[in-house]
Amino acid sequence: MKTYGEKLSILFIVHGVPGGSINNVDQANYPDDHFYNVHELAWMDQRVRKKYLEMLPS
Numbered sequence: 001m002k003t004y005g006e007k008l009s010i011l012f013i014v015h016g017v018p019g020g021s022i023n024n025v026d027q028a029n030y031p032d033d034h035f036y037n038v039h040e041l042a043w044m045d046q047r048v049r050k051k052y053l054e055m056l057p058s
Contacts, residue, residue, distance in 0.1 A: 010034045011052045015042040 016038035030036060035055050037048045 008056065011044075011048075012036045013042050013044060013048060014038045015040075018047075 012034060014036060017040060018038050020038070035052055037051055039045060039048055
């Protein structure tokens, strides 16, 4: 949650390999206001966290 009460978008971490077939699935059916990323173990690591923070609006 941001300091002025607005909620942050949800980050979904999917089990897969970055750049692999799961990463290239058509995301047209996914909600636009959430973020999706892949990780080999479906964990939040430094790479995933950095991408999420870069995608958040200022």
